[in-house]
Amino acid sequence: xxxxxxxxxxxxxxxxxxxxxxxxxxxxxxxxxxxxxxxxxxxxxxxxxxxxxxxxxxxxxxxxxxxxxxxxxxxxxxxxxxxxxxxxxxxxxxxxxxxxxxxxxxxxxxxxxxxxxxxxxxxxxxxxxxxxxxxxxxxxxxxxxxxxxxxxxxxxxxxxxxxxxxxxxxxxxxxxxxxxxxxxxxxxxxxxxxxxxxxxxxxxxxxxxxxxxxxxxxxxxxxxxxxxxxxxxxxxxxxxxxxxxxxxxxxxxxxxxxxxxxxxxxxxxxxxxxxxxxxxxxxxxxxxxxxxxxxxxxxxxxxxxxxxxxxxxxxxxxxxxxxxxxxxxxxxxxxxxxxxxxxxxxxxxxxxxxxxxxxxxxxxxxxxxxxxxxxxxxxxxxxxxxxxxxxxxx
Numbered sequence: 319x320x321x322x323x324x325x326x327x328x329x330x331x332x333x334x335x336x337x338x339x340x341x342x343x344x345x346x347x348x349x350x351x352x353x354x355x356x357x358x359x360x361x362x363x364x365x366x367x368x369x370x371x372x373x374x375x376x377x378x379x380x381x382x383x384x385x386x387x388x389x390x391x392x393x394x395x396x397x398x399x400x401x402x403x404x405x406x407x408x409x410x411x412x413x414x415x416x417x418x419x420x421x422x423x424x425x426x427x428x429x430x431x432x433x434x435x436x437x438x439x440x441x442x443x444x445x446x447x448x449x450x451x452x453x454x455x456x457x458x459x460x461x462x463x464x465x466x467x468x469x470x471x472x473x474x475x476x477x478x479x480x481x482x483x484x485x486x487x488x489x490x491x492x493x494x495x496x497x498x499x500x501x502x503x504x505x506x507x508x509x510x511x512x513x514x515x516x517x518x519x520x521x522x523x524x525x526x527x528x529x530x531x532x533x534x535x536x537x538x539x540x541x542x543x544x545x546x547x548x549x550x551x552x553x554x555x556x557x558x559x560x561x562x563x564x565x566x567x568x569x570x571x572x573x574x575x576x577x578x579x580x581x582x583x584x585x586x587x588x589x590x591x592x593x594x595x596x597x598x599x600x601x602x603x604x605x606x607x608x609x610x611x612x613x614x615x616x617x618x619x620x621x622x623x624x625x626x627x628x629x630x631x632x633x634x635x636x637x638x639x640x641x642x643x644x645x646x647x648x649x650x651x652x653x654x655x656x657x658x659x660x661x662x663x664x665x666x667x668x669x670x671x672x673x674x675x676x677x678x679x680x681x682x683x684x685x686x687x688x689x690x691x692x693x694x695x696x697x698x699x700x701x702x703x704x705x706x707x708x709x710x711x712x
Contacts, residue, residue, distance in 0.1 A: 354665070356575050362395070366402065373406070377572045381412075390423070394568035398429070407440065411568065415446070424459070432465070434472070441476070449482075453489065460493070471506075477513070487511075498540075505529045571672050574646045578668040584703065586663040588644045589651040592692075592699040593661065600691055602698030603641070610634050637704070641697035645689075646672040648696055 354373040357364070362378035364370060370387040381395040383402050390406035398412040400419060407423035415429040417436060424440035432446040434455045441459035442451075449465035451457075455472030461479070463470070468482035470489050477493035485499045488506030497503055497517035505511070507528035515531065517523060518538040525531060578585045592599050614634060617627030647663060650671025654662035675692075678685035 354575070356572050356579070364402070375568065375572050375575065377568055392568055392571075442474075451489065471508075505531065567672075567676050570643075570646065570676065571669055574643050574668045574672050575665045577640070577643045578647050578663065578665050582663065585644055585647050585668075587703050588696065588699045589648045589663050590661060591703065592648045592695045593652060593655065595699075596695050599698035599702065600695040602702060603694035603696070604698075606637075606697060606701050607694065637697065637700055641693060641700045644700060645692050645696040646675050648699075649675050649692060 354375060355370055357374070357376045357378070360379045362376055362380070363382045364374075364376075364385050366384045368385050370383075370385055370391075371389070373390045374383070374387050374392065376383070376391070376393045377395060379396045380399075381393050381397070382399045383391065383393070386403045386405070388405045390409070391400070391404050392409045393400070393412070394410075395412045396414075398410050398415045400408065400410065400415075400417050400421075403419050404421045404423070408417065408421050408425045408427070410417070410425070410427040410429070412429045414431040415427045415433070417425060417427065417432075417434045417438075420437045420439070422439045424443070425434065425438045426443045427434075428445045430446060431448045431450075432444050433450045433452065434442065434444070434457075435452040436454060437456045437458070439458045442457045442461045442463075444462070445464045447465060448467045449463050450469045451461075451463075451472040451474075453471045457472065457474045457476065460476035461470075461474045463479070464481040466483045468480050468485045470478070470480065470485070470487045470491075473490040473492075475492050477495075478491050479496045480487075481498050483499065484501045484504075485497050486504045486506065487495075487497075488508045490510040490512075492512045494513040495511055495515045495517075497515075497519070499517065499519040501519070502521065503517050503519045503523035505523055505525045507526040509526070509529040509531070511529075511531055513532065514534050514536070516536040516538075518540050520540055522537060610630075611634070614627050614631045617623035617630060620627075647668045648671070650667035650669070651661045651663050653670055653674065654660065654667045675689060678689055
């Protein structure tokens with residue numbers, strides 16, 4: 319491998335590892351917070367007069383945060399509008415993401431369309447189909463952007479790395495600027511680049527009159543053969559899939575936290591019984607997962623039991639959902655038993671269990687087998703405790 323290509327490969331590997339590490343740290347850190355605010359729904363709005371003094375976890379079809387959040391904000395949704403100040407970090411994943419107010423910490427956002435229009439006093443890490451950093455935006459730290467169409471019209475006080483299809487820069491970059499474009503690079507008339515410029519594209523950049531460019535500009539001519547097109551498609555697919563996983567993780571975290579907070583006694587009973595009678599509960603869960611669908615199907619196809627079958631099916635789906643959430647609670651309880659030598663069932667350990675469960679999905683064979691066993695045991699414990707509750711009321 320040539321020296322230049324080796325350096326490029328090493329830089330890309332460092333960038334990918336840094337992004338992965340940053341996301342991993344961001345996912346784990348909120349678990350150890352003292353308290354948190356959880357909100358979920360089709361439309362979630364946090365108005366200006368509603369104080370948010372703890373970490374905020376929000377999931378919704380449309381999420382609007384207009385109040386000042388004094389700590390971290392984690393949001394997953396179809397459309398996200400952040401027009402209240404955030405004094406911690408902001409982790410945002412959705413179809414469209416608009417950051418319209420000051421964020422004192424870092425901003426990490428992924429979506430189909432991402433817009434940053436205000437001050438970010440930390441680092442900015444963005445991935446999306448279309449990414450716009452508007453003229454009013456100021457990034458105090460470093461900036462990393464990956465997107466199909468990238469517009470950088472704001473001010474970046476640190477270094478800037480951009481990976482995109484078409485890239486347009488009409489703002490100020492005070493540090494080193496690195497651009498890798500699949501189509502074109504354009505510097506507008508208001509562009510001010512104070513550091514070194516290193517860009518790679520199929521053609522030379524278009525530089526408008528008035529643009530202030532440094533003396534050193536490194537340009538590397540690139541081609542887009544079929545193999546590279548496949549790689550670019552794979553990168554876009556990675557961003558989309560990563561966003562979906564992020565949304566899934568946040569949704570799981572909010573659901574688990576709500577479950578353990580609103581139904582703490584039931585969650586505690588399920589977790590304790592799962593740990594005490596693990597293999598017995600796993601066997602009950604296995605029998606339920608095999609026998610219940612067959613029985614429900616028989617009831618539905620029969621005229622007499624059709625309505626009973628639909629009701630039983632709905633209850634079975636509810637049990638599956640509850641078991642999936644309480645599996646994370648049980649995992650957290652097991653971790654507390656291993657670390658603290660006693661079983662704790664609260665939202666902090668439940669969120670830690672969610673992180674561990676989520677990470678286990680990426681471990682082939684062993685991780686999948688462990689998740690399957692814990693799910694069956696949780697399902698068996700949920701069914702058993704629901705049966706006990708129903709029997710006690712009769």
